[in-house]
Amino acid sequence: NAGVTQTPKFQVLKTGQSMTLQCAQDMNHNSMYWYRQDPGMGLRLIYYSASEGTTDKGEVPNGYNVSRLNKREFSLRLESAAPSQTSVYFCASREYPGLGSNQPQHFGDGTRLSIL
Amino acid sequence: DAKTTQPTSMDCAEGRAANLPCNHSTISGNEYVYWYRQIHSQGPQYIIHGLKNNETNEMASLIITEDRKSSTLILPHATLRDTAVYYCIALGNMLTFGGGTRLMVKP
Numbered sequence: 001n002a003g004v005t006q007t008p009k010f011q012v013l014k015t016g017q018s019m020t021l022q023c024a025q026d027m028n029h030n031s032m033y034w035y036r037q038d039p040g041m042g043l044r045l046i047y048y049s050a051s052e053g054t055t056d057k058g059e060v061p062n063g064y065n066v067s068r069l070n071k072r073e074f075s076l077r078l079e080s081a082a083p084s085q086t087s088v089y090f091c092a093s094r095e096y097p098g099l100g101s102n103q104p105q106h107f108g109d110g111t112r113l114s115i116l
Numbered sequence: 117d118a119k120t121t122q123p124t125s126m127d128c129a130e131g132r133a134a135n136l137p138c139n140h141s142t143i144s145g146n147e148y149v150y151w152y153r154q155i156h157s158q159g160p161q162y163i164i165h166g167l168k169n170n171e172t173n174e175m176a177s178l179i180i181t182e183d184r185k186s187s188t189l190i191l192p193h194a195t196l197r198d199t200a201v202y203y204c205i206a207l208g209n210m211l212t213f214g215g216g217t218r219l220m221v222k223p
Binding site for chain 2: 004035041042043044045059088090092102104105106107108109110112
C-alpha cells in the first residue's frame with residue numbers, strides 16, 4: 001500500500017539548472033498538492049490540482065510550474081533553480097477538494113532539494 | 117482557510133495524557149478542524165478531524181468547543197514516539213500549515 005510516492009528523495013542542483021520532482025498516488029484521489037517546508041517552518045502551498053486537468057496557484061508559486069499528467073501523477077518543475085528554493089518538498093493527495101470536505105490529505109515522504 | 121494559533125512548544129511525561137490546544141476563532145461553519153503531526157522531517161501524518169462533535173480514534177481524541185473557536189487534541193497515554201510537531205488546521209479548499217506545537221515527551 002504505497003500511498004503517495006515522491007522521487008527523488010534527495011537532489012543537489014547548481015543555480016540555474018532545471019529539475020522536475022515527481023509525485024504519484026495510488027489511492028484514486030482527485031486532488032493533489034505541492035508544498036515546500038523551509039527549516040523550522042510550517043508547510044506552504046506552492047500549487048495544487050483540484051482535479052485532473054486543472055491546476056491553481058497556492059501561496060508561493062513563483063519560480064515553479066506544475067503538470068497534472070493524469071489522475072495519478074502531479075509533477076513540480078523548477079525551470080531555473082535558485083538557492084532560495086533550497087527546501088524540502090512534499091506532495092499530498094486528497095479524495096476531493098472543497099470547503100468542508102470531510103477528507104484528510106495524505107502526504108509523501110518528501111524530496112530534499114539543495115541548490116548551490 | 118481560517119487562521120489557527122497554537123503554543124510553540126509543550127512537554128509531557130511519558131505515560132501521561134498530552135493535551136494540545138488550538139485556537140481557530142475565525143473558523144467558518146463548514147470548515148473541519150484537522151490535526152496532523154510531523155516526526156523529524158517525515159511527511160505530515162494525519163491524526164484526526166472533526167466538525168462539531170468530539171471525535172476519537174485509535175490515535176487520539178479531539179475535543180471541539182461548542183462555539184467551535186478552539187479545540188484540544190488529546191493523546192491519552194503519550195509515548196516517546198509521540199515526540200513530534202503537531203499541526204492544527206481549519207481546512208478550506210487548501211491546507212495551510214502554521215508553525216505547530218513541538219511536543220516533547222520525556223521519560
